[in-house]
Amino acid sequence: MLPELLQGVDAGGLIVIQDCAGYSGRRLLQSFISAALNRDETVHVIGFEVSEEELIGGLKGSSTQRLHFHDAFTDPLGWTDHPAFTVRQFNLDEVTHLVKQTSLPKAPTLVIDSLSWILRHVSPAAVCKTLQQLRKGGAVRAVIGLLHTDMHQRGTVGSLCHLATSVITVAPGMKGDEAVAKITKRSKSGKVMLDEEIFHIREDLAVIVQSKASHTGHKQPDPSEKETDPTANLTFNLRLSDTEREAKKKLALPFVFSKEKKTALLHSVPGSGRILYEPDANDDFDQEDPDDDLDV
Amino acid sequence: MYTELNSILNSGPDSFTQGEFILLSDRQSDASFLVHHFLSLYLRARCKVCFLGLVQSFSHYSAVSQRLGVSLTQAKEKGQLIFLEGLNESLTLLIPQKTDTGSEAMDFIRDPTVGLRRLFEFVRCSLQSSGGEEEDEWGPPVLLVDDVSVLLSLGVSAGAVLDFSHYCRATVCSQLQGNMVMLVRCNGEEEEDGGDEEGSELLLKGLTHQCSLTLNVRGLPTGYCRDIHGQVEVCWRRKEGDGQNTQKKLFQYKFSPLEVAAPLALLLSGVRGRRSEVPEEPDNQEERCTFTLASGPRRAAL
Numbered sequence: 001m002l003p004e005l006l007q008g009v010d011a012g013g014l015i016v017i018q019d020c021a022g023y024s025g026r027r028l029l030q031s032f033i034s035a036a037l038n039r040d041e042t043v044h045v046i047g048f049e050v051s052e053e054e055l056i057g058g059l060k061g062s063s064t065q066r067l068h069f070h071d072a073f074t075d076p077l078g079w080t081d082h083p084a085f086t087v088r089q090f091n092l093d094e095v096t097h098l099v100k101q102t103s104l105p106k107a108p109t110l111v112i113d114s115l116s117w118i119l120r121h122v123s124p125a126a127v128c129k130t131l132q133q134l135r136k137g138g139a140v141r142a143v144i145g146l147l148h149t150d151m152h153q154r155g156t157v158g159s160l161c162h163l164a165t166s167v168i169t170v171a172p173g174m175k176g177d178e179a180v181a182k183i184t185k186r187s188k189s190g191k192v193m194l195d196e197e198i199f200h201i202r203e204d205l206a207v208i209v210q211s212k213a214s215h216t217g218h219k220q221p222d223p224s225e226k227e228t229d230p231t232a233n234l235t236f237n238l239r240l241s242d243t244e245r246e247a248k249k250k251l252a253l254p255f256v257f258s259k260e261k262k263t264a265l266l267h268s269v270p271g272s273g274r275i276l277y278e279p280d281a282n283d284d285f286d287q288e289d290p291d292d293d294l295d296v
Numbered sequence: 297m298y299t300e301l302n303s304i305l306n307s308g309p310d311s312f313t314q315g316e317f318i319l320l321s322d323r324q325s326d327a328s329f330l331v332h333h334f335l336s337l338y339l340r341a342r343c344k345v346c347f348l349g350l351v352q353s354f355s356h357y358s359a360v361s362q363r364l365g366v367s368l369t370q371a372k373e374k375g376q377l378i379f380l381e382g383l384n385e386s387l388t389l390l391i392p393q394k395t396d397t398g399s400e401a402m403d404f405i406r407d408p409t410v411g412l413r414r415l416f417e418f419v420r421c422s423l424q425s426s427g428g429e430e431e432d433e434w435g436p437p438v439l440l441v442d443d444v445s446v447l448l449s450l451g452v453s454a455g456a457v458l459d460f461s462h463y464c465r466a467t468v469c470s471q472l473q474g475n476m477v478m479l480v481r482c483n484g485e486e487e488e489d490g491g492d493e494e495g496s497e498l499l500l501k502g503l504t505h506q507c508s509l510t511l512n513v514r515g516l517p518t519g520y521c522r523d524i525h526g527q528v529e530v531c532w533r534r535k536e537g538d539g540q541n542t543q544k545k546l547f548q549y550k551f552s553p554l555e556v557a558a559p560l561a562l563l564l565s566g567v568r569g570r571r572s573e574v575p576e577e578p579d580n581q582e583e584r585c586t587f588t589l590a591s592g593p594r595r596a597a598l
Contacts, residue, residue: 021501021504021505024505024533049505049506051466051470053470054470073466073470074466074467074470074471075463075466076462077459077463079413079416079417079463116505120455120458121455148501148502148505150501151498151501151502151505
């Protein structure tokens with residue numbers, strides 16, 4: 001599903017790329033930028049976490065003519081005299097103004113690196129509102145944002161993800177430069193598709209999906225699985241034939257003493273020891289009735 | 297300066313990557329030997345160094361550096377080193393003297409909510425070259441902080457510290473193409489969820505997202521050992537050129553005092569691991585090397 005997302009986002013889409021300290025999702029974000037640039041789309045980047053040089057350095061190979069970088073990296077809080085873009089300016093009017101500076105026939109894609117930086121200074125409700133307005137406003141075609149999930153409370157991350165049309169969670173893979181992406185995609189009909197893919201990003205920012213560790217959300221239970229008889233291919237026999245049943249009946253079980261068996265076992269051999277017992281009246285003394293012997 | 301550590305990190309007084317943000321962290325261990333390492337490395341590399349020493353006094357750092365073969369006093373006199381003695385500065389703010397000459401860098405102590413803007417301005421003024429001859433004299437600027445967790449205990453929020461480090465990174469690493477080294481200490485267990493979200497754990501995560509190289513010092517997971525004192529996990533992030541996102545290696549180290557006059561030796565055996573896995577087989581021990589250092593990692597408690 002990852003290549004489909006890279007090929008193009010529907011108008012009004014919001015993609016959130018989630019990462020954590022163990023694996024940075026920035027390279028995947030750059031892949032998205034580079035894919036959009038290769039499709040001749042205009043991309044506006046609001047960069048809080050990387051400088052323009054670093055971003056363009058990472059995008060080598062793609063034409064950066066249609067890339068517009070809005071520098072929120074050098075002074076996001078207005079500590080110096082001439083801030084280019086501060087975190088307070090992250091609202092519908094300012095961003096629309098920023099994007100409209102370059103008049104174009106086609107609405108551009110807006111990339112935010114990263115939403116975490118904004119969320120540290122602006123309340124989650126305001127961020128969600130701005131994102132929703134941007135999606136619906138028509139000034140931008142789609143919004144792609146990076147989010148460091150381990151920096152925020154679960155509720156904040158959850159509310160942003162509810163807003164998104166697609167959520168991609170990246171995590172380190174098992175070996176090498178592999179990574180695992182868990183993708184949740186909501187289509188317009190309301191259908192939710194889940195997918196998990198192992199991918200790696202080539203040097204030219206092309207995403208190569210290596211395998212699908214997929215378990216789709218709306219997976220039908222396999223019909224062939226249901227009909228299989230669990231007793232089909234057993235290595236032992238569950239049922240008995242008539243002859244077998246006869247044989248089973250004939251068999252004398254151990255510890256079940258028939259008359260023959262008893263006599264055979266207790267048969268006295270001449271010369272062997274024998275117990276002689278003559279009942280004695282004294283042996284038959286009943287403790288509970290000491291006067292038993294009295295012939296009353 | 298540990299030459300072996302230099303070879304692991306592919307750096308040295310003659311050549312090192314510029315524009316790097318190195319994050320040192322320790323968990324129930326002590327990473328201050330790395331602070332001394334980087335201080336002596338950058339002073340030897342003739343960089344202009346701004347050192348925010350918030351934990352120890354100048355004489356402590358000076359004594360350690362003396363044994364590493366670097367004189368802080370001389371560097372300070374030459375203008376190579378700008379040292380902010382946090383202990384002294386905070387004292388002058390808390391107990392104002394008649395001759396109040398303390399800088400305003402630490403004025404967040406009076407009101408922690410104002411943030412660390414003043415401290416950043418101190419750093420910027422210290423490192424931005426005023427032009428002229430000085431530019432030729434010293435190499436790229438370096439900011440060293442020992443350690444940022446102290447700011448948390450002085451009442452500054454983790455978010456404000458992250459803002460400070462962001463501005464420092466934008467100025468020192470990006471604009472001036474210098475380097476930045478910060479130490480964070482975490483005392484809790486790693487799996488602590490939610491409990492310490494506002495504190496050092498959040499700070500560590502936030503700084504990890506910002507940095508390009510992390511050195512994480514911790515004790516051996518198997519417990520005390522006489523021959524190995526701890527392990528350093530080195531993690532390179534953002535190697536755009538290689539197309540590699542993160543690369544992790546695990547090394548084990550040992551301090552071994554030789555003689556009082558002679559330098560202490562640090563024995564380092566490298567265990568290479570992939571990602572977060574810790575290989576336990578002794579076959580994986582590849583490197584075993586000694587690197588000399590002129591001081592122990594002694595440090596008084598806060």
